[in-house]
Amino acid sequence: MELPVLNDAPASKGGCAASSCGTTDNQMDSLPDSIREKVQNHPCYSEDAHHYFARMHVAVAPACNIQCHYCNRKYDCANESRPGVVSELLTPDQAVKKTMAVAANIPQMTVLGIAGPGDPLANPERTFETFRRLSEEAPDIKLCVSTNGLALPDSVEELSKHNIDHVTITINCVDPEIGAKIYPWIFWKNKRIKGVKAAKILIERQQLGLEMLIAKGILVKVNSVMIPGVNDQHLAEVSRVVKAKGAFLHNVMPLIAEAEHGTFYGVMGQRGPTPDELQDLQDSCSGDMNMMRHCRQCRADAVGMLGEDRGDEFTLDKIEDMEIDYQAAMEKRKVIHQAIQAEMDGKRLEKAEKAQLLKQEPKLTTRPVLMAVATSGQGVINMHFGHAKEFLIYEASPDGVRFISHRKADQYCGGDSTCGDGESTLQLTIRALTGCEAVLCSKVGYEPWEQLEAAGIAPNGEHAMEPIEEAVLAVYKEMAAAGKLDDAKDSVRASA
Amino acid sequence: MAVKIIESCVNCFACEPVCPSNAIYEAKPHFLVDSKKCTECEGDFPVFQCASICPIEGAILDSLGLAINPPGSLTGIPPEKMAEAMAELQSH
Ligand code: SF4
Ligand code: SF4
Ligand code: SF4
Numbered sequence: 001m002e003l004p005v006l007n008d009a010p011a012s013k014g015g016c017a018a019s020s021c022g023t024t025d026n027q028m029d030s031l032p033d034s035i036r037e038k039v040q041n042h043p044c045y046s047e048d049a050h051h052y053f054a055r056m057h058v059a060v061a062p063a064c065n066i067q068c069h070y071c072n073r074k075y076d077c078a079n080e081s082r083p084g085v086v087s088e089l090l091t092p093d094q095a096v097k098k099t100m101a102v103a104a105n106i107p108q109m110t111v112l113g114i115a116g117p118g119d120p121l122a123n124p125e126r127t128f129e130t131f132r133r134l135s136e137e138a139p140d141i142k143l144c145v146s147t148n149g150l151a152l153p154d155s156v157e158e159l160s161k162h163n164i165d166h167v168t169i170t171i172n173c174v175d176p177e178i179g180a181k182i183y184p185w186i187f188w189k190n191k192r193i194k195g196v197k198a199a200k201i202l203i204e205r206q207q208l209g210l211e212m213l214i215a216k217g218i219l220v221k222v223n224s225v226m227i228p229g230v231n232d233q234h235l236a237e238v239s240r241v242v243k244a245k246g247a248f249l250h251n252v253m254p255l256i257a258e259a260e261h262g263t264f265y266g267v268m269g270q271r272g273p274t275p276d277e278l279q280d281l282q283d284s285c286s287g288d289m290n291m292m293r294h295c296r297q298c299r300a301d302a303v304g305m306l307g308e309d310r311g312d313e314f315t316l317d318k319i320e321d322m323e324i325d326y327q328a329a330m331e332k333r334k335v336i337h338q339a340i341q342a343e344m345d346g347k348r349l350e351k352a353e354k355a356q357l358l359k360q361e362p363k364l365t366t367r368p369v370l371m372a373v374a375t376s377g378q379g380v381i382n383m384h385f386g387h388a389k390e391f392l393i394y395e396a397s398p399d400g401v402r403f404i405s406h407r408k409a410d411q412y413c414g415g416d417s418t419c420g421d422g423e424s425t426l427q428l429t430i431r432a433l434t435g436c437e438a439v440l441c442s443k444v445g446y447e448p449w450e451q452l453e454a455a456g457i458a459p460n461g462e463h464a465m466e467p468i469e470e471a472v473l474a475v476y477k478e479m480a481a482a483g484k485l486d487d488a489k490d491s492v493r494a495s496a
Numbered sequence: 497m498a499v500k501i502i503e504s505c506v507n508c509f510a511c512e513p514v515c516p517s518n519a520i521y522e523a524k525p526h527f528l529v530d531s532k533k534c535t536e537c538e539g540d541f542p543v544f545q546c547a548s549i550c551p552i553e554g555a556i557l558d559s560l561g562l563a564i565n566p567p568g569s570l571t572g573i574p575p576e577k578m579a580e581a582m583a584e585l586q587s588h
Contacts, residue, residue, distance in 0.1 A: 063510035064551065067570060073551040074506050089507075118508060184572045187549040190514075190541050259581045267573050267581045 051379040052340050055111035055144075056102055056303045058095035059088060060126045064118035065150050066186040066202060068172075069264035070225060070255055075117070089117065092129040094316060100138050101319045102303055104329035106310065107336040109303075111165065113144045121151040128158055135163040140330050144168065146223070150186055150202055152209025156216060166219035169206055173231050174241050176200040181230050184264070207245070214246035221249040226273050226281055227265070228255070239285045250285060254278050275393075276435060279404060347379065351469070355400070364477075366485035368397035370404065371472050372433050372457075374441035381463050381471055385444040391433065394468065396476035401469045407432050430455050438475055440468075497559045498534035499544055501527050505555045511546035520546060 064073065090098060099112050112134060114120045120127040131143055142165035147155075149169045159167065173179045179199025186198040193201065213220045222242045224235050231238075239250050255272040257265040264270075273281070303311045372391040374383035393404040409429040426448055433439060439457055442464035452459045463471035479485050498519070501511075505526035512520045512527065517540075519533035529546070536559070537544050547556045547564040553571065554563040567575040 062508045063513075063549075064508070065510070065549065067551055069572070073508060118510070123509070185570065187510075187514075190545060190548070191543060192548040260585055262578075264571050264573050267578055 049344065051375070051377045052108065052344055053110045054106065054108045054303075055113055056099070056109055057113045057115045058090055058098060058130065059117050060090050060092055060095045060114055060130050061116060061120040061123035062089055062118045063122045064148070065122040065188075066119070066148050066198075067184050068148070068225075069182055069184060069270075070227070070257060070266075072262045072266075073118075075261070088316065090316075092126050092133065094319070095130045096133045096137065097319050097322075097324075098314055098316075099134060099141065100324050100326050100329075101322045102314055103138060103141055103333065104324050104326065105313070106303070107329075107333045108340070109141075110337070111142045111144060113146065115146045119148050119151070120145045121147045121155045124151070124155060124158070128162075131159075131162040131164070138326060138330075139163060140333060146170065147209075148202070149206030149209050150188070151205075153205060153212055156209065156212040156218075159213075160216045160218060164218060166221055167213055168221045168223055169210060169247075170223045170225070171203075171206050171210075171238055171242060172224050172227070173199070173234055174203055174207070174238055175234060176203060178231050178234055179203055182227065207241075210242065210245050210247060220247045221251060222247045223251045223253060225255050226252050226278060228271060228273050228277065230270070232273065232277070232281060235281060236285055252278065252282055252285060274434075275405070275407060275432075282405070347467075364398040364480055366398060366476075366480045368395050369438070369476060369479065369485065370395055370436045371475065372407070372436045372439040373468050373472065374439070375468060380465050380467055381440050382442055382465055385439065385441040385448055385459070385461075388429075388441065391439070392468070393436065394472045396472050401472045401476070426451060430457065433457055437479075440471055440475065497536050498531035499529055499536065499546060499559065499564070500531070500557045500561075501529050501546075501555060502557060504552055505550075506552055508551065510549045510551065511556075514545040514549055516540035516545060 067073070095114075103109050114127050114130060127145065131145075134141060134143060141163070143163050144166050145159070145164065146168035147170070149171065152167075152169065172182050176196045176199040179202060180196045183199050183202060185192050185194045186202050187193075188198070188201055210220055210222075220242075222238075224231070224238055226232055226235060235252060242250060255265060255270070257263060257270050257272050259266045259269075303309060303314055371394050373381055373394060374385055374388035374391060375381055376383050388409060390406050390408045393407055395402050395404050409425070409432055429448075430451060433455075436457055438460055439452060440460045440463055443461050444452070444459040449459045460475060463474065466474075476485075501520070503526060507522075507526055509522070509527075512522065515534075516537060517533050517535045519530045519535070520527055521530065544556070544558075544564060550556050550565065551570060553565045553567050553569060556564050558564050567578070
């Protein structure tokens with residue numbers, strides 16, 4: 001028998017596609033058609049689109065007007081980027097050049113974001129000049145911006161004039177008492193303000209900005225950083241509040257805190273959530289909020305498709321010498337986008353049809369299993385285990401296959417007691433896959449093979465170049481047939 | 497009387513636009529204060545604007561050469577805790 005594949009975007013509304021009915025994970029179920037349309041092919045929101053399209057960031061906005069306890073201002077804004085990363089600061093002119101060079105060479109690049117290295121709206125001139133010029137010179141690129149929210153109400157009017165696709169606000173709390181444990185100070189009306197008072201102002205501005213954007217019809221996504229013991233219990237409330245106001249997605253990201261980043265949380269030993277804790281929270285929030293599970297906390301200046309970074313091809317001196325005929329590039333991009341769209345539509349249809357067919361078949365009663373997948377895009381298993389910088393985590397269960405999250409290969413080195421000195425990259429990777437029972441990739445080397453098996457994660461290279469969901473399903477059925485799924489395993493929660 | 501930006505500055509640009517006297521300018525390897533222009537914000541604001549937005553402890557000194565934002569004052573990390581963490585990292 002076969003199982004339906006869950007959590008892809010239904011091709012159209014109406015009728016209950018087997019893939020979305022009754023599941024809590026479909027991000028788009030509750031969205032109005034106008035938003036659904038915008039979101040469906042967006043690399044940041046649509047789980048399947050992010051295998052085909054890409055976004056990039058330019059670092060034009062160095063200043064910030066607040067301090068977050070998970071950020072060290074020697075590095076990029078930790079709201080959008082990973083801590084400890086320094087992007088090359090660009091002038092608006094350089095940013096426009098770089099964006100157009102990338103768009104001409106990587107036609108899959110459809111979304112340009114300004115996310116740092118500080119707060120984009122604390123640098124209104126640099127940010128808005130970049131947007132203004134791109135709206136004029138490269139109108140086929142969607143623009144997005146992320147902000148801590150403090151300066152947001154003052155920027156809404158200007159934002160509404162550009163090709164802005166969406167705004168991301170990082171909202172970690174709606175309670176100033178909790179906020180005071182996350183934000184040590186803000187710069188507000190010519191003063192540095194600290195404590196609960198500062199958090200109260202920041203929260204008010206975030207909420208006001210959110211309301212103003214919604215009133216203007218601009219899409220708003222909300223990011224939250226999950227900080228165990230600080231706001232983890234509170235984020236369900238945040239979800240409720242921002243959804244009620246009209247945010248269309250809520251994305252919970254794990255705190256990443258390491259002493260060597262020199263952040264408050266890193267130095268004070270605040271830990272980040274485990275993959276399980278993060279998933280639990282995402283599951284508990286998804287009941288009342290569209291959750292974005294595939295956000296990769298991308299590096300702020302990364303360029304390229306899933307799992308790759310072609311930033312080196314577009315350094316300042318290289319783009320300086322590039323002659324870009326954007327009109328011609330735009331024609332080419334259009335053709336390529338149509339082809340990708342047709343391919344995606346075909347695959348969506350195929351999935352929906354399969355799901356329909358399989359609905360009648362008898363249901364398995366086995367427990368759910370998490371599996372990791374190594375891919376560089378196109379929705380197929382096409383990456384070598386040792387090359388994967390991140391893994392996609394899928395859950396297979398009698399209800400089908402659903403995408404759960406991304407895990408960075410080295411992300412979960414928490415610097416805590418479980419992290420011994422000199423852990424090898426392989427060991428780190430295996431630890432990042434905790435909870436998974438299989439890893440699917442195009443190839444696995446001998447050494448990792450043995451260590452994966454020893455860790456209870458079955459390496460599997462048999463499904464190279466196959467569509468991810470089908471392969472995960474096939475492996476799940478093999479496991480079920482082999483009787484491996486009859487026992488209740490502690491490490492796997494029946495979460496679907 | 498003027499404030500001074502020293503090498504711990506991370507070139508974040510935050511101070512430059514908030515200075516009422518246009519005394520701050522981008523320079524290599526870090527931002528600088530034109531001591532002839534800096535008014536210490538007298539007549540404009542009761543507090544140094546640059547030092548009120550600067551995120552880096554110790555990056556801006558007052559006319560006596562003292563850090564306007566001493567260690568721990570912005571991050572909330574007690575200096576001894578920071579020293580401990582850094583020593584720990586060094587020993588690895
Ligand atoms: S908003 Fe971004 S840049 Fe500013 S302190 Fe927070 S994480 Fe850092
Ligand atoms: S103290 Fe005031 S006048 Fe002097 S550099 Fe700083 S902001 Fe400008
Ligand atoms: S605000 Fe501080 S760190 Fe930023 S440029 Fe000015 S002096 Fe340097």
